[in-house]
Amino acid sequence: MNLRDLEYVLAVVQNRNFSIAAERCNVSQPALSNQIKKLELELGIDLFLRLPGEVRPTVGGARIAEIASLVQLNVQKIKDLATEYRDPEALPLRVGVTPALAPYLTRYLSDLFGATFPNMRVIMVEDLPDSMLKKVANYELDTALLAQANRSNALDFTPVWKERLMLAMRRGHPLENRPQIFVEDVPADDLIRLPYSFGYDLEARLPVSDNAEKSNKAFDLSAARFDTVCRHLRYSDSVTIVSSVAAEFMQVEDWGMSFVPFAGPGNTRCIGAVSRPNCPRFSILKKMYDYISQQPPGGASPV
Structure with a gap:
């Protein structure tokens, strides 16, 4: 045989x-x-x-x-x-990004890899953190960008930037002129929460609605894509949480939305890149990390 x-x-x-x-x-x-x-x-x-x-x-x-x-x-x-x-650059580099970041990082990542590896093909995969961790471990992805809180101890984690948590709302919303907001002031009945964590410690303290009217709403977006929820906010009094990177992108692209930073502990998350221990392509990943640390995306700050 x-x-x-x-x-x-x-x-x-x-x-x-x-x-x-x-x-x-x-x-x-x-x-x-x-x-x-x-x-x-x-x-x-x-x-x-x-x-x-x-x-x-x-x-x-x-x-x-x-x-x-x-x-x-x-x-x-x-x-x-x-x-x-x-030859670490001979094969495509497969990079995973979460749905809460992917739509707002495509241009940035394109510039990053165009500057560092102009001749290498890069494949971006959008997926949830748990799924991406499995794909990195199973050699389906080379690396994935996700919050430190979502990391796996079985994989290496390299911090690359930090970003604030913001409350997103339509322009003209009663809360938009606040310089910052505490979790206690978030309107629970209007808050749209997605069924996964963004990796901020503060999320655990966000209010949960006990209003039966909210649970019986005919139009429920809690299971929708993150991008869909954000676009919906422009036409409603609903609010949701977004990272400062997503907020910066939406402001530059003039989505017609306002963003108020959260105050208090746990309002910042660390984004990092996970990879397999002793990854043979770590030289490529290190160049990627170095670029990000020197030129983080808009709305982020270096680690």
């Missing part, structure tokens, strides 16, 4: 046809069929049901194909890892 045999098996499973599978593998149909037959003799079971005009994997064949797919994936990981050590 060899890797080529597994490639043939997967091609037949995917295409349900020996001729098409052979074409995809760039071999003749007799060569592919003979090699699969040899593998079946070696394993002592039939991998496929050969029916008139159709080929189906047997129960055992389907399970073996699942394992073969994982083997192929791990072989590719080995090749990618070798490439990363040989």
Whole structure:
């Protein structure tokens, strides 16, 4: 048994046809069929049901194909890892960003990588913190930007900037002229909270509405995307929490909104980049971190 045999098996499973599978593998149909037959003799079971005009994997064949797919994936990981050590810039850099930051950092990250690695492809992935931590650990992402409060002890965390927590509202809102706001002054019935943490300690002290009218509202945005909630604020008396980076972007783009900074402890969060320990592409990540520390995004301050 060899890797080529597994490639043939997967091609037949995917295409349900020996001729098409052979074409995809760039071999003749007799060569592919003979090699699969040899593998079946070696394993002592039939991998496929050969029916008139159709080929189906047997129960055992389907399970073996699942394992073969994982083997192929791990072989590719080995090749990618070798490439990363040989030439860290040869492969695309996969960067994860949370939904509360991604829409407001695309231009900044584009400038960052254009300045530091103009010839390297960068893939930005938008996802929630817990999911991104798993993807970094599983080699699906190289790094992810998230709040320190959401970090994992199994991954390295490099602080890159700090940002304040703001209360966002429409222009003309009764609260907009306050120089700062305390959690006790936030209108609980008008506060839209998303079902995940932004990573600010202060969030735990935000008021929770006990008003039945709010829970029975016909138009509930608590499960909507962060960007959708922010755009909704312009036409309502609702408020929500945003980071100072998002607030800066919305002000520059003239979203028609006002922002009041929170006062009190826990009103600042540290954003950092998580990566795998002993990551072979750390030289790339360090250049990224150095750029951010010297030129943090608008609304943020260096660590």
